[in-house]
Amino acid sequence: MPDSIERALAAALTDACYFGQILIRKAGENGFVLCHRDDQGFDGLRLFQNPEDAIEISKFDDIENYRPLKTAPNLSRGWQLAVVDLSDLRRALDYFYPGRLAALVAWKENRLKTTPLRQTLDRQSGMYRIAAKISDAQINSLVGDFCRSDGGCLRAILWKRNESGIIPSTKLPPEKFEPAHDQALGPGPTTAAIAVIPLLCQEACNLLVAAARKVVKGE
Amino acid sequence: MxxxxxxxxxxxxxxxxxxxxxxxxxxxxxxxxxxxxxxxxxxxxxxxxxxxxxxxxxxxxxxxxxxxxxxxxxxxxxxxxxxxxxxxxxxxxxxxxxxxxxxxxxxxxxxxNDSEMTELLLKRAKEIAPEAPAGSTTLIIAAHGTDLNENSAGAAKREAEKIRKLDRYAAVLNLYMEEPPLITHWMKLTDTKNVVVVPFFISDGLHSYEDIPVMLGIAKKRSALNLSAAARDEIFRQNPYKIGNRSLYYASAIGTxxxxxxxxxxxxxxxxxxxxxxxxxx
Incomplete structure (x- = not known):
């Protein structure tokens, strides 16, 4: 029986839709075919058939650099993954964009708790404790660069800078905080030609915390 | 279950x-x-x-x-x-x-914490040095250790004590990267002809590919993570390393x-x- 994530995924899927940089198309009665959205219609893609193949596909970018942030806009191209059913699609998407489907379902059900950046930083211990010393101006600059959709991360930011509800960076366009916007298209009022399943960010990731630490240490 | x-x-x-x-x-x-x-x-x-x-x-x-x-x-x-x-x-x-x-x-x-880890350590040690008689071999359990938590070093210490009690190896040592007794001092701390080193880590990474081999003197610092997987694994395939009159055998991380x-x-x-x-x- 499909679980809540599979049910929500089924409801969000259209014949073709984007999830980050992935194009998902329905194929046959129950199956799905995935590829990089910029590879649509290309011949000669490497074919994969196992949801676990998504682990290796998403591990390195096109120049073989390790991708520690899976929602960075550097998913490799040249592959096509066919999965047999909704359950395998969910598994594959969980490898491509780990945790994002669960966040989406929680958001749709109004139970996604967001955490202000200051709270995330204040909670740290050990080597990351020092990250809390970052100034508001430094946060504005860091988040504006680190999280930007063109080159940083494709998630729509739902968290605030602090408990007063200030946006984390004035350097990011308003669309960056808008779940309905297709972040892979870049800023501006353009809309995607096909449906988009959003990648949501409810809390600053460990990579951003590590980057804040570096700012404080002047590295 | x-x-x-x-x-x-x-x-x-x-x-x-x-x-x-x-x-x-x-x-x-x-x-x-x-x-x-x-x-x-x-x-x-x-x-x-x-x-x-x-x-x-x-x-x-x-x-x-x-x-x-x-x-x-x-x-x-x-x-x-x-x-x-x-x-x-x-x-x-x-x-x-x-x-x-x-x-x-x-x-x-x-x-x-599982008791089967002892068996895994013994199995891994035997696999990488099948020809080394345990009676003339020191088994080193190489772990991280940290001053952030006093229990970090405890698991390796506990495993070393358990294996020591079996009386199979000439000596069993728990050595650490970041706290004494240090891996770097393995030559001074052992006196057997054969030394088997099993990294007590959950996955292979910078520590097992590079940091510990450098501490043991069997590799130079080389940014191992930039190498291909095959090149990284070479460090586990050149056993035994001859250092003076010693034979050193180096295993991959136990957690694999x-x-x-x-x-x-x-x-x-x-x-x-x-x-x-x-x-x-x-």
């Missing part, structure tokens, strides 16, 4: 890495293997330094059929991560946490043994056998 297919989920927690592409691979593989066995309604992973994060995992297992979530740290020892980071990030209040949605999250012991999937499941069974209670303090 009892089939938990109807009401229980499993969350395997790993460290992960922002620089090492191999760090999460064993944890993901164990999750896939356990998923195939259908012991649980759902099996997921979460990582400290990779995605999905520990914070993300709070939103997993939403299905109303799931009554219990077992959290098993795929860590080699009780320490800073198991006692500070994981409970804080997952918002666990102790060994048992009752969530607002009616779920009970059960925080199990790390895999490194496939039996770890069984040990993860065992932690769940152990929890239900009564190991619950408050978290050990750091």
């Amino acid at each position: 009892e089939n938990r297919q109807t009401t229980s989920a499993l969350l395997i927690v790993g460290h992960g890495s922002t620089v090492n592409p191999d760090s999460s691979a064993p944890t993901l593989a164990y999750a896939a293997e356990i998923r195939r066995r259908h012991f649980f309604v759902d099996v997921a992973c979460a990582f400290w330094k990779e995605e999905p994060s520990l914070r993300d995992a709070r939103f997993f297992f939403d299905d109303s059929a799931i009554k219990e979530v077992y959290v098993v740290p795929n860590f080699i020892s009780e320490g800073y991560f198991t006692q500070t980071v994981i409970p804080r990030e997952l918002e666990l209040g102790g060994r048992i946490t009752n969530r607002g949605n009616g779920q009970t999250w059960k925080y199990c012991e790390p895999v490194g 043994e496939p039996q770890l999937a069984d040990i993860i499941i065992k932690q769940v069974a152990r929890f239900d056998c009564g190991s619950e209670g408050s978290l050990p303090t750091s």
Whole structure:
């Protein structure tokens, strides 16, 4: 029986839709075919058939650099993954964009708790404790660069800078905080030609915390 | 063990890495293997330094059929991560946490605490040095150790004590990267012809590919993580290393043994056998 994530995924899927940089198309009665959205219609893609193949596909970018942030806009191209059913699609998407489907379902059900950046930083211990010393101006600059959709991360930011509800960076366009916007298209009022399943960010990731630490240490 | 297919989920927690592409691979593989066995309604992973994060995992297992979530740290020892980071990030209040949605999250012991780790260490040591007679061999369990948590070094110490009592090896030492007795001093601390070194880590990474080999004097610093997987693994394939009149055998990380999937499941069974209670303090 499909679980809540599979049910929500089924409801969000259209014949073709984007999830980050992935194009998902329905194929046959129950199956799905995935590829990089910029590879649509290309011949000669490497074919994969196992949801676990998504682990290796998403591990390195096109120049073989390790991708520690899976929602960075550097998913490799040249592959096509066919999965047999909704359950395998969910598994594959969980490898491509780990945790994002669960966040989406929680958001749709109004139970996604967001955490202000200051709270995330204040909670740290050990080597990351020092990250809390970052100034508001430094946060504005860091988040504006680190999280930007063109080159940083494709998630729509739902968290605030602090408990007063200030946006984390004035350097990011308003669309960056808008779940309905297709972040892979870049800023501006353009809309995607096909449906988009959003990648949501409810809390600053460990990579951003590590980057804040570096700012404080002047590295 | 009892089939938990109807009401229980499993969350395997790993460290992960922002620089090492191999760090999460064993944890993901164990999750896939356990998923195939259908012991649980759902099996997921979460990582400290990779995605999905520990914070993300709070939103997993939403299905109303799931009554219990077992959290098993795929860590080699009780320490800073198991006692500070994981409970804080997952918002666990102790060994048992009752969530607002009616779920009970059960925080199990790390895999490194399992008694089978001793067998895995002995197996790995024998595999890499089959021709070295144990009676003229020192077994070194090489672990991290840290001043962040006094228990970090404890698992390696405990394993060394257990193997010492078996009286198979001429000597058994627990040496550390960041606290005494240091791996760097292995030559002074051993006097046997053969020395077998097994890294007590949950996955191969910078520590096993490069840091420990440099400390042992069998490799130069070379940014191992920029090498291909085959080139990185070469360090485990050149045994024995001849250093003076010594033969040194170097193994890959103990946590890459496939039996770890069984040990993860065992932690769940152990929890239900009564190991619950408050978290050990750091």
